[in-house]
Amino acid sequence: MSDTTRDARIRGAVEVLLSEIGEDPAREGLLRTPERVARSLRFLTSGYGRDIDHVLNDARFSVACDEMVLVRNIDFYSLCEHHLLPFFGKCHVAYVPRDKVVGLSKIPRIVDVFARRLQVQERLTNQIAEVIHDKLDPLGVGVVLEATHLCMVMRGVEKQNSFATTSAMLGSFRKDARTRMEFLNLLHGRGERAAAAEPFGAASGTHPTAAGDR
Ligand SMILES: [Zn+2]
Numbered sequence: 024m025s026d027t028t029r030d031a032r033i034r035g036a037v038e039v040l041l042s043e044i045g046e047d048p049a050r051e052g053l054l055r056t057p058e059r060v061a062r063s064l065r066f067l068t069s070g071y072g073r074d075i076d077h078v079l080n081d082a083r084f085s086v087a088c089d090e091m092v093l094v095r096n097i098d099f100y101s102l103c104e105h106h107l108l109p110f111f112g113k114c115h116v117a118y119v120p121r122d123k124v125v126g127l128s129k130i131p132r133i134v135d136v137f138a139r140r141l142q143v144q145e146r147l148t149n150q151i152a153e154v155i156h157d158k159l160d161p162l163g164v165g166v167v168l169e170a171t172h173l174c175m176v177m178r179g180v181e182k183q184n185s186f187a188t189t190s191a192m193l194g195s196f197r198k199d200a201r202t203r204m205e206f207l208n209l210l211h212g213r214g215e216r217a218a219a220a221e222p223f224g225a226a227s228g229t230h231p232t233a234a235g236d237r
Pocket of ligand 1: 103
């Protein structure tokens with residue numbers, strides 16, 4: 024289907040939606056809403072059309088370094104696949120290179136490729152970790168996502184669970200507790216000596232709707 028046909032169909036669907044919730048799609052303020060929603064949705068789901076190899080392009084370099092690379096506090100915005108409402112927050116990515124690194128600016132772009140799709144937080148976390156594992160063949164990779172889910176906050180259900188933390192640990196991050204602790208301590212801005220004093224609390228949060236609200 025061409026982009027034009029698809030956009031026309033999305034506009035039509037939004038018009039139906041507006042009518043069905045009791046609005047008048049012909050009301051002045053709503054006249055261009057279907058068009059705006061179509062454009063906004065195209066952007067918010069643009070990750071489906073992105074190719075990771077294209078994103079990484081020439082940004083992979085050979086290095087003789089096995090120190091941890093950490094990119095923290097990457098802002099991300101995604102849409103929950105259960106309610107089509109945003110969830111958003113911070114993503115932290117670390118890996119220990121085997122012999123390849125990627126330009127640091129590429130990490131947030133990798134996050135966007137998967138965030139700009141319909142998602143659940145756990146899958147988003149895993150996909151980011153797995154693609155770095157596949158494309159860089161590092162000794163290990165760790166990804167932590169901290170997110171607020173508007174589907175919970177706005178609907179007033181289980182507000183206390185509207186903030187969720189998820190993590191994915193592969194390779195040495197999974198096998199070696201010291202590597203994992205180094206990552207988690209760096210995330211909290213602590214030195215190595217503070218290790219293990221306060222274990223990372225909520226490393227395996229779940230999407231709040233998994234708790235039974237669908
Ligand atoms: Zn949701």
